[in-house]
Structure formats: C-alpha cells, structure tokens
Amino acid sequence: MSTTETPRSIPTALPGFTVRVATPAEWARVTEWANREGWNHGFSDAACFLATDPHGFFLGYLGDRPVAAVSLVNHNDGYAVWGHYLVDPGFRAQGYGRATCRVARKHAGDRILASDAMPGQVTNYTRSGLVRAHDTVHYTGLPRPSGDAAAGVVPYEPAWLDAVTDYDRLSFPDGRPAFLAHWLAAEGHRTFLRVTDGVLTGYGVLRPAPLRWRIGPLVADTEQDGEALFAALTTGLGPDEEVSLFVPERQGWFAAARGLTEEFRVVRMYTAAVPEGRAERVYAIGSLELG
Incomplete structure (x- = not known):
C-alpha cells in the first residue's frame, strides 16, 4: 500500500487557501473547535492521535487563518480512518472543507477508508465512494x-x-x-x-x-x-x-x-x-x- 508524502503546505484551487500537515501545537486549535461543538475529546486524545500517525492531520488556511480541518490516520498498510472534519462556522459552505479533504485523501494511498457520517451527510459520503455499514450510537x-x-x-x-x-x-x-x-x-x-x-x-x-x-x-x-x-x-x-x-x-x-x-x-x-x-x-x- 502506498502513502503520498504531503508537503508542509500546498496550494489549492481556492484563492488564498492552502492546506498543511498540522503540528501538535496547531492541532490544539482543532481540539478546541471540536469541544465547542460538544465532541468531548479526552484530555489525552490529541497526543495519542498524533502519535499514531503524525502525518495524518491536516489544517486548511485562508491566508494565515486556519478555517478547516480533517484527519486521515493510517493504522497500517491496509486501513485508514477519516475524522475531525470541521470547518469554522463563519467559513462553511465555501468549499474549504472539501478542499482540505482532497489534499488529505492522498495520504492514505489505496488503503480501505472508514468514516462516520452524520445521518444527513450519508448521501454526500456515498458520492465520495463510501458504503453504509451500520449505525453507531x-x-x-x-x-x-x-x-x-x-x-x-x-x-x-x-x-x-x-x-x-x-x-x-x-x-x-x-x-x-x-x-x-x-x-x-x-x-x-x-x-x-x-x-x-x-x-x-x-x-x-x-x-x-x-x-x-x-x-x-x-x-x-x-x-x-x-x-x-x-x-x-x-x-x-x-x-x-x-x-x-x-x-x-x-x-x-x-x-x-x-x-x-x-x-x-x-x-x-x-x-x-x-x-x-x-x-x-x-x-x-x-x-x-x-x-
């Protein structure tokens, strides 16, 4: 299975919008975003997550401002998991989340991908090639x-x-x-x-x-x-x-x-x-x- 090495920061088709692999300090902002949304991340979650695959955490920047995030963590040569799909509320519905995902997707190579979709997003995930397996409650x-x-x-x-x-x-x-x-x-x-x-x-x-x-x-x-x-x-x-x-x-x-x-x-x-x-x-x- 292959993994494409992602440069520190790469441009996208959106004007002024770039995506980079996040450092632990940068990812702390994503944990704050998530907990404001009620995700209730554990206090040691981020340290464990980044240690599992340090290159699997992506931040999208509009100029110098981080506005989107996603993780795509490679557990091994055959399996990876999407997570942390977040966009700053003031910048939603403008394509920044999708652009961040497109950059992150290369990191997993041809591994099988898993993701958890909110019920209202299942159709969108299906268009991206994912198939429903079961509900998680x-x-x-x-x-x-x-x-x-x-x-x-x-x-x-x-x-x-x-x-x-x-x-x-x-x-x-x-x-x-x-x-x-x-x-x-x-x-x-x-x-x-x-x-x-x-x-x-x-x-x-x-x-x-x-x-x-x-x-x-x-x-x-x-x-x-x-x-x-x-x-x-x-x-x-x-x-x-x-x-x-x-x-x-x-x-x-x-x-x-x-x-x-x-x-x-x-x-x-x-x-x-x-x-x-x-x-x-x-x-x-x-x-x-x-x-």
Whole structure:
C-alpha cells in the first residue's frame, strides 16, 4: 500500500487557501473547535492521535487563518480512518472543507477508508465512494453498577501490550498496534483486562474528558466479561459523574442495561468491504476519529 508524502503546505484551487500537515501545537486549535461543538475529546486524545500517525492531520488556511480541518490516520498498510472534519462556522459552505479533504485523501494511498457520517451527510459520503455499514450510537448518563468488578479483572501493564493488540485485531477491521501502544497507557487513562484461566477475554479503557468520562474501547468475549470490565471502569466515579460511549447499534442493549440513554447516532461507512471479525464483542469503540 502506498502513502503520498504531503508537503508542509500546498496550494489549492481556492484563492488564498492552502492546506498543511498540522503540528501538535496547531492541532490544539482543532481540539478546541471540536469541544465547542460538544465532541468531548479526552484530555489525552490529541497526543495519542498524533502519535499514531503524525502525518495524518491536516489544517486548511485562508491566508494565515486556519478555517478547516480533517484527519486521515493510517493504522497500517491496509486501513485508514477519516475524522475531525470541521470547518469554522463563519467559513462553511465555501468549499474549504472539501478542499482540505482532497489534499488529505492522498495520504492514505489505496488503503480501505472508514468514516462516520452524520445521518444527513450519508448521501454526500456515498458520492465520495463510501458504503453504509451500520449505525453507531452515542450513549451517555450515570452508570448503573453491573456485575462483580473484582472477578478476573486486573489493571493493564505494558507486558500485556502484545496480547491486547492480538486480541483487538480479532474485532477491529485491521491491526492498530501504534494506536494501542499509546492509548492503553496514556496519561489519565484507566485500562483494565479481563483474564480467565490466564487467557485474555476482554479489555476496556476509561478516560477523562471535559464534559464526562468516556469509555472505549470495551471489547469482551461474553456479556459477563463486558459487565465485569464496565464495573471495574466505573467503580470509584462519584455519584454525579456521567460516562459516555459510542456503541455499534447491534450492541446498544448493553449500554441501555447499564442505565445509559441514546444521545445521537452516526453512520459508519467504508470504501470497501471490511472483515466482520468478532464485531458482536465490541461494546464500545475507542473513538469516532480513529475507530
């Protein structure tokens, strides 16, 4: 699979509009934009995202002013994920977002692309070659206790990284070792494993964010494994501390059973068929931006 190296700043067909690969300092502005829109990025999200693929984050500038953003992160040689599609409200409907996407698209080469579309944008995404796969639902609320958090649940340690990476590959469309290496042990993240007879049967991550705690990924062999991990992740939260998670629609019952309610939904789309794997074991994805 190929990746086209993107110059630091390149012109577009729009007068005065250029696109560049963002530095971490520049991308901090995008995190601010996103959180003003209510996206509730975790405090360590940006550091983990950029470490996964430093060349996959793009800012569109009108003169010296950043007005558009998109990320296209290459997880490996075969799979990439669109995210962070944002345009400054005062500059929307002028083509700046599309121009930024056209530059970013080259970065992924011929990899399979994934993206999450708001329901009203599905037709536009379809015109760009993406095919609808399923809905992903955002659930929020005060978590209801579930199961026995102590039974077979242990805190994550780096010695488990390879095992978690291999386990995750069974339910994710492709491998994402770089992402997991940063995500599992990021500052503020609480990661737990479910281990049965010495075998990994699930893992989950809780992270702090401005509006409420976020859970994801949460992947488990069985509902009981998922319950035990959910209990471990939420034990210790205050009585008024909410959580949120993005759940594939088919697993929405799990979030509802934990006392959470649907807030909104997006549509997961791909440019080509992806392996289903053990999708039924995904109780929460890591993030919309990186899957």
